[in-house]
Amino acid sequence: MITQSTASSCLLRLRGLAVAAGSRPLLSDLDLTLAPGERVALSGPSGSGKTTLLRTITGLIDPAAGTVELNGSCPDELRWPCFRRRTVLVEQRPVLLAGSVRDNLARPFSYRSATSAFPAARAEELLTRLGLSEDVLAQEATSLSQGEQQRICLVRAVLLEPQVMLLDEPTSALDEGATAAVEALVSTETETRGAAALIVTHNRDQSHRWCHRIHDLAAHRVEVRSP
Amino acid sequence: MNGPAGAIQLSTLDLIVAASLILVAGLLSLVLRLNLERRLALASVRTVVQLLLIGYVLKFVFDWGTLPAVAGMAVVMIVAASRAAVQRSSRSFAGATWLAWGTLVVVGLATTLTVTTLIIGVQPWYQPRYLIPLLGMVLGNSLTGISLSLDSLLESLAERRAEVEMELSLGASRWEAARTPLREAVRRGLIPIINSMMVVGIVSLPGMMTGQILAGADPLVAVKYQVVIMFMIAAATSLGSIGMVLLVYRRLFNDKHQLRSELIVRRSE
Numbered sequence: 323m324i325t326q327s328t329a330s331s332c333l334l335r336l337r338g339l340a341v342a343a344g345s346r347p348l349l350s351d352l353d354l355t356l357a358p359g360e361r362v363a364l365s366g367p368s369g370s371g372k373t374t375l376l377r378t379i380t381g382l383i384d385p386a387a388g389t390v391e392l393n394g395s396c397p398d399e400l401r402w403p404c405f406r407r408r409t410v411l412v413e414q415r416p417v418l419l420a421g422s423v424r425d426n427l428a429r430p431f432s433y434r435s436a437t438s439a440f441p442a443a444r445a446e447e448l449l450t451r452l453g454l455s456e457d458v459l460a461q462e463a464t465s466l467s468q469g470e471q472q473r474i475c476l477v478r479a480v481l482l483e484p485q486v487m488l489l490d491e492p493t494s495a496l497d498e499g500a501t502a503a504v505e506a507l508v509s510t511e512t513e514t515r516g517a518a519a520l521i522v523t524h525n526r527d528q529s530h531r532w533c534h535r536i537h538d539l540a541a542h543r544v545e546v547r548s549p
Numbered sequence: 550m551n552g553p554a555g556a557i558q559l560s561t562l563d564l565i566v567a568a569s570l571i572l573v574a575g576l577l578s579l580v581l582r583l584n585l586e587r588r589l590a591l592a593s594v595r596t597v598v599q600l601l602l603i604g605y606v607l608k609f610v611f612d613w614g615t616l617p618a619v620a621g622m623a624v625v626m627i628v629a630a631s632r633a634a635v636q637r638s639s640r641s642f643a644g645a646t647w648l649a650w651g652t653l654v655v656v657g658l659a660t661t662l663t664v665t666t667l668i669i670g671v672q673p674w675y676q677p678r679y680l681i682p683l684l685g686m687v688l689g690n691s692l693t694g695i696s697l698s699l700d701s702l703l704e705s706l707a708e709r710r711a712e713v714e715m716e717l718s719l720g721a722s723r724w725e726a727a728r729t730p731l732r733e734a735v736r737r738g739l740i741p742i743i744n745s746m747m748v749v750g751i752v753s754l755p756g757m758m759t760g761q762i763l764a765g766a767d768p769l770v771a772v773k774y775q776v777v778i779m780f781m782i783a784a785a786t787s788l789g790s791i792g793m794v795l796l797v798y799r800r801l802f803n804d805k806h807q808l809r810s811e812l813i814v815r816r817s818e
Contacts, residue, residue: 344811381805382714402806407720417715435720482719 332357333518334379334409334486339388341371341378347386348374349539356486358516361508363529365522366539372522373414375539376488379520380411392485403435410484414491414522416471418463426463427478441481448477452503468495476504480511487511487519493528505532557763568593610677619675623684627653630688634793637696640703642812644800649695652792657687660785668777683781686757690742690782691789698738698790702797703813705730710810723802731794738790742783749779 334356341349348371356362364372378385381397389396397405407430418426428440446456452473458466463474472495479487487508493501509532511517523529529536571593578585610618631650635641661684665671671679706713709730716726749755754762757778761771801809 380718382718382807384805384807397805403717403720403722406718406806410720411718413711413715413718415711417711419712429716430719430721433719433721433725435722478719 333393334520335391335394336379337389337391339375339378339390340386341375342386343371343374350387352388354537356518356520358518359512360535361512361519361521361533363521363523363533363536364539365524365526365529365536366541370540372539373490376411376490376520376522380406380409380488382411401435403433407433407435407482408484409486409488410479410482411488412475412479412490412492414494416468416475416495418466418471418474420464421462422460423463423466423474424459426474427459427481430478430482445477445481448480448507449474451507452477453500469497469500472496473500473504476507480507483515483517485517487517489519489521491522491524493523493525501528508532607677607681610681614677616675619677619680622677622681623658626681626684626688627657630657630692634692634695635699636816638700638703639816640700640707640813641816642703642797642800642814645699645797648796648800649692649699649793652695652789652796653688653691656691656785656788656792657684660781660788661687664777664781683778686778686782687785691785693741694738694786694790695793697741698734698794699797701737702730702734702794705733706801706808706810707813710808713808717806717808721806723798723806723808726806726808727798727802731798734794735790738794739787742786746779746783749775755779 332355334354336352336354339349339352339354340347341352348369352375354362364375366372374383377383379390381390381402392400392405392409400408419429424442424445427445430436431438431440446459449456449458454470454473454477458470458474463471466474472492476489476492489508492508493504496504505528508519508521512519521529521533571589575586575589577583578589606622610622627650631646631653634649634653635645638645661680662674664683665676665679666674669679674680706727713726713730717723755775755778758771758775761774762768801812803809
């Protein structure tokens with residue numbers, strides 16, 4: 323069992339969560355809380371269930387046991403599309419649809435769960451902060467490099483202003499400069515907007531400088547940091 | 550010899566002459582070493598045996614003509630059609646045949662009975678001479694639409710799982726995430742019937758109309774029947790494709806707006 327956050331309020335709470343890949347159990351009896359403003363790293367060897375845990379939290383797959391709560395409510399109460407919009411997942415392998423970058427960024431604002439129109443100016447600002455020019459908006463999304471696509475996926479998630487960001491290796495395809503920009507953007511989102519981030523990373527240095535806590539899933543150990 | 554309706558009756562010798570046409574194809578296969586002669590022979594024998602059998606069954610059902618006999622024949626046809634619809638798809642999932650069966654029961658009977666009762670005005674409504682051939686045409690075309698749509702939808706959901714799940718994870722409902730694969734699947738199922746409606750009478754004469762004309766019917770009467778048949782087939786194919794796609798969608802996306810891609814399995818050859 324992994325220990326709790328010491329934060330008094332919590333956005334996301336996992337209670338006794340068990341995660342499996344098909345019939346193969348990966349994690350069991352996992353308790354974890356995320357408070358507003360917190361960035362928590364998930365570490366562990368490949369195959370330890372980090373990615374599956376993020377997919378389970380967002381409800382793309384069912385947990386083998388346990389519950390997930392956002393602000394004390396279960397996803398069924400919040401309705402699943404609304405819950406997912408507030409606990410948005412950015413997967414390691416960027417997935418963009420055919421069409422321009424603008425089409426891709428605007429698409430989630432066409433869903434029924436959207437509560438506002440596509441914020442074009444904010445999109446341009448975020449792209450610039452991540453080292454991408456505004457011109458990229460008109461380009462075919464799938465023709466961009468892996469690193470550019472990874473940053474666009476992050477921009478697409480941040481535009482939704484989620485309460486919790488589930489980030490799976492968000493800088494795996496980025497150079498040092500772009501990595502620093504991504505870290506700064508996520509830090510700003512957590513510190514100024516009170517969002518929380520659960521970040522899968524294999525990079526120990528990154529988790530030390532960026533995150534408040536590091537959960538080692540394989541060792542069932544929590545390390546508290548002061549980034 | 551002319552029949553009562555003006556049709557020329559065929560003798561056994563006539564059928565043997567027709568079979569000689571296949572013999573020519575078989576000889577060419579041998580000469581060119583295409584290795585198709587065995588399959589041609591098997592296909593020819595199956596054609597004769599299957600058609601003779603169905604001829605006797607139809608004669609029995611027509612002569613008997615009771616509702617249970619017609620209903621029994623219809624059930625056998627629908628079961629065979631639903632199995633064929635699912636078996637043609639390269640991927641499948643548990644329960645797909647039942648969904649195809651349900652779709653074909655509703656769509657097949659609704660369209661066929663609309664034509665026999667409201668348009669042709671058959672008395673009694675289950676008269677097998679009309680009901681069975683029309684149901685056969687509806688099922689034959691509808692199963693093609695269903696199998697094409699099913700194949701497209703399962704292929705699309707399996708290949709594009711990452712895209713569908715990405716949309717779900719950004720707050721799309723299951724309907725919004727599945728919309729593109731669903732639309733493509735229905736379109737794929739309807740392409741053959743729309744294409745055939747576009748060229749009917751220009752490139753080829755439909756089999757039923759040709760049959761009626763050969764049997765001595767007035768071409769304009771045959772055309773009227775053919776128009777009714779084409780609309781009936783188009784409606785059955787459209788409704789069959791749409792119905793099946795919606796049922797598969799409900800089966801593969803649950804109330805938690807999850808794509809249950811683990812249910813999709815590749816059919817072994």
